[in-house]
Amino acid sequence: MRRWFVILVVGALAGTASAAAQRPRPGEGREPEFPPPSILEYKPRSTLVVPAHLVPRARFPVVDFHGHPPALVSDEAIDRVGAAMDSLNLRVMVNASGSSGDRLTSQIAAVRASRYRDRFVMFTTLNLRDVGPGSGARIAAQLEADIRAGAVGVGEIGKGFGLSARKADGTRLKLDDPELDPVWETAARLKIPVFIHVADPAEFFQPIDFQNERWLELALFSNRRYNDPSSFPAFEDLMAERDRLLARHPRTTWVLAHLGWHANDLARLGKMFDRMPNLYAEVGAILYDLGRQPRTAHEFFIKYQDRLLFGKDSFQPDEYPYYWRVFETNDEYFDYYRDYHAFWKLYGMGLPDSVLKKVYYDNALKIVPGIPRDGFPK
Secondary structure (H helix, E strand, O other), rough: OOHHHHEEEHHHHHHHHHHHHHHHOOOOOOOOEEEEEEEOOOOOOOOOOOOOOOOOOOOOOOOEEEEEEEOOOOOHHHHHHHHHHHHEEEEEEEEOOOOOOOHHHHHHHHHHHOOOOOOOOOOOOOOOOOOOOOOOHHHHHHHHHHHHHOOEEEEEEOOOHHHEEEEEOOEOOOOOOOHHHHHHHHHHHHHHEEOOOOOOHHHHHHHOOOOOOOHHHHHHHHOOOOOOOOOOOOOHHHHHHHHHHHHHHOOOOEEEEHHHOOOOHHHHHHHHHOOOOOOEEEOOOOHHOOOOHHHHHEEEEHHHOOOOOOOOOEHHHHHHHHHHHHHHOOOOOEEEOOOOOOOOOOOOOOOOOHHHHHHHHHHHHOOOOOOOOOOOOO
């Protein structure tokens, strides 16, 4: 009797739960009484009242590993960028708008003649157009010449490498093309980092529908749409080529731009760090992903504190303090600076000082011997 009673009670509860699940939720299936705003118009003001800690200056001096300042060829340009760096506590900027030959040497000469001579270092670039037999040796020779002239690394190797660069025979230049092996081995011998930007966010390769969280950005910028397989390789194909390239050159110091576009899947990047002790990554232009997962990102930065570098990408001085706030505070629910990147808010990661020092400058000083050491804590 007791057994049958239990069965009846459980059945009744299950039926009640099933009926509740079938009832529509409040508002479900209803249309708004007023015309809905467009995606550009709807910008609700938050009513949340929580502590806020603006951080106009970084807590420690910073190396911006991913800088794209205006061309540093005049005192006016150098002084303007240098003054902004002073206000933000940026001690050194790596000019990752890589240049080569005369363009490189003219910028190095202009910086050395300025009052900010110890605040900038230059990366060189690689000519990856029309690669064919013998190109690797030629590119490697130019790399050596540029390093002798004062460059301290390679990069930023742009996303066109893999996406659109063509070989001399008209085929796509794959990231792991063996013709370029002499270049990467030369970088290893010279003990300089190779800073590489592969692909773009995975969403750029997906259908542009209302489930794509980068819909607005893709609707605004036609040159960020890579979802046509007849024109572009798939995102995962590029990642596979990249990973084979890194694995084939374990003596080369590699730095992935934008956390390798894995800021939305930090566990994936962590597995790469575990496999490849010569791999580093920088945080430029992916703050929107770190700031929406502050606890997971905090633990990731603790675990991989020796492999992460600060970088900003575009040089817009008013945007740097968002990075300081995410990294240095525990603030909640504050705006990101570009709403077409993200419709969500940011949260502070509250990193300890020991980790901030490594991300802000220590790791960069470790892998780029040519960065001036003055002005950093001992």
